Amino acid sequence: MERLAQFGRSIIPPRFAAWVDRQASPIVAALVALFLIVFIYGAATTDNFLTVFNFKTIIRDAALVGIMGIGLTFVTLSGNFFLLSMKETAALCIIAFATGMSQGYGFELSLLLTLAIAVGAGMAQGLLIGLGGNPIVVTLGAAGIFIGIASWWSDNLVVSFRRPNDAEWLGTGSFLGLPNITIAFILIAIVAEIVLRYTNFGRQVYLVGANRAAARATGHENLPMAIKVCTIASVCAGFVAVAFAAQISSAQANYFSSEFGSSGDMTILVIATVMVGGNSIMGGFGSTLRTSLGAVFISVVDNMMVLRGFNSGPRVLAVGLMIVFSIIVFSLARKGARAQE
Numbered sequence: 256m257e258r259l260a261q262f263g264r265s266i267i268p269p270r271f272a273a274w275v276d277r278q279a280s281p282i283v284a285a286l287v288a289l290f291l292i293v294f295i296y297g298a299a300t301t302d303n304f305l306t307v308f309n310f311k312t313i314i315r316d317a318a319l320v321g322i323m324g325i326g327l328t329f330v331t332l333s334g335n336f337f338l339l340s341m342k343e344t345a346a347l348c349i350i351a352f353a354t355g356m357s358q359g360y361g362f363e364l365s366l367l368l369t370l371a372i373a374v375g376a377g378m379a380q381g382l383l384i385g386l387g388g389n390p391i392v393v394t395l396g397a398a399g400i401f402i403g404i405a406s407w408w409s410d411n412l413v414v415s416f417r418r419p420n421d422a423e424w425l426g427t428g429s430f431l432g433l434p435n436i437t438i439a440f441i442l443i444a445i446v447a448e449i450v451l452r453y454t455n456f457g458r459q460v461y462l463v464g465a466n467r468a469a470a471r472a473t474g475h476e477n478l479p480m481a482i483k484v485c486t487i488a489s490v491c492a493g494f495v496a497v498a499f500a501a502q503i504s505s506a507q508a509n510y511f512s513s514e515f516g517s518s519g520d521m522t523i524l525v526i527a528t529v530m531v532g533g534n535s536i537m538g539g540f541g542s543t544l545r546t547s548l549g550a551v552f553i554s555v556v557d558n559m560m561v562l563r564g565f566n567s568g569p570r571v572l573a574v575g576l577m578i579v580f581s582i583i584v585f586s587l588a589r590k591g592a593r594a595q596e
Contacts, residue, residue, distance in 0.1 A: 294556075301559050302562060304558070304559060304562055312558065314440070315434050315437050317551045318436045318437050318440035319495045319499060320521070320550050320553070320554075321440050321444070321546070321547050321551070322494060322495050322498075323492055323525045323528075324529055324546040325491060325543045326488035326491025327341060327491075327525055327528075328532075328546045329488060330390075330488050331534050331536060332460050332534065332535075332539065333464045333481070333538055334464035334465075334467060334537065335384055335390050336390040336391065336536060337391075338390070338489075340376075340401060341492050341521065342492075342511035342520065342522045343398040343399075343401035343402040343511075344377075344489050344493065345495055346401065346402055346405040346508045347402070347404055348369045348372055348492065349497075349506040349511075350405045350408050350506050351372050351408075352368070352496060353414040353415070354409075355368050356416035357415065362420070365497075369493050369497055370490060370494070373486075373489040373493030373494075376489045377485040377486035378485070380397050380485045381486060384485065386478065402508060405508040416505070418504050425498055426499075436502075440547075444543060444547040452542075463480045463538070464538025464539035496511075523574065524553070526578070527553055527574050529549065530577075531577050532546040532547070532550075533549070533585065535585070
């Protein structure tokens with residue numbers, strides 16, 4: 256085990272190796288080393304994996320889940336756990352957008368309507384959480400309400416709108432060889448990271464998440480913070496709904512359920528991006544950059560499995576195993592850190 260741990264330290268980046276030495280046990284280094292060995296072997300032996308075209312495909316596939324994950328990261332970092340209503344928020348928003356487009360409202364008005372609904376959904380959940388409601392219970396209840404409204408609104412039918420339309424530039428357009436949704440993902444990731452690192456709001460997110468009592472003592476209550484971060488997460492879900500509808504010029508309430516992208520439920524995928532990125536579910540530690548890399552990493556693993564001919568079952572299993580793996584590694588690291596204090 257110690258030899259494997261030493262090998263793990265030798266193949267991982269120096270900064271991460273130093274973190275392992277300071278905070279984690281040899282078991283953590285061994286687990287990371289084993290995972291990297293399997294991953295590198297899979298990449299090297301998978302046909303058509305190491306190509307420029309495939310890398311572009313990976314980033315494009317990571318974009319929708321990644322954007323939602325970035326929004327959810329604000330919730331997690333603030334110590335409010337997760338929103339279990341991400342896919343239901345997206346479902347409500349995609350029906351709203353497609354309905355607007357099918358009624359001839361145009362892209363701009365349909366987008367504003369959709370984002371207004373997303374803001375309302377986020378603020379309502381944030382208000383209840385900030386007033387003391389359990390985030391899991393509140394967002395599960397909200398999930399039922401949102402999917403119910405979306406199903407009733409659309410009568411569980413596909414809502415289509417004609418092509419060509421003003422939304423196609425976002426769904427299927429490209430710039431300099433990159434899909435516009437990929438560019439949007441990169442820009443959102445950069446802006447979110449800047450907000451967290453260099454603004455007062457970002458510092459307040461970390462403070463409230465790391466120490467709720469200290470934040471309250473300095474005048475930073477969780478109520479306004481919960482409303483803000485839940486609104487950010489919901490707006491990201493709404494934007495993803497718009498982008499997805501723009502790709503296929505249609506919407507249905509269950510588009511984000513069951514097997515989204517043949518790799519599992521959308522909410523599970525979004526939570527996986529946050530967890531695999533190494534963000535603490537207790538708040539106060541992590542970043543949207545970590546989440547973005549987590550989304551890309553999950554997309555890499557899924558892409559590798561597709562090229563190897565795996566169907567949806569093993570791919571969904573892989574996502575679940577990655578969540579469990581990240582929890583184990585993070586828990587062991589925190590345990591090692593506490594032991595050294």
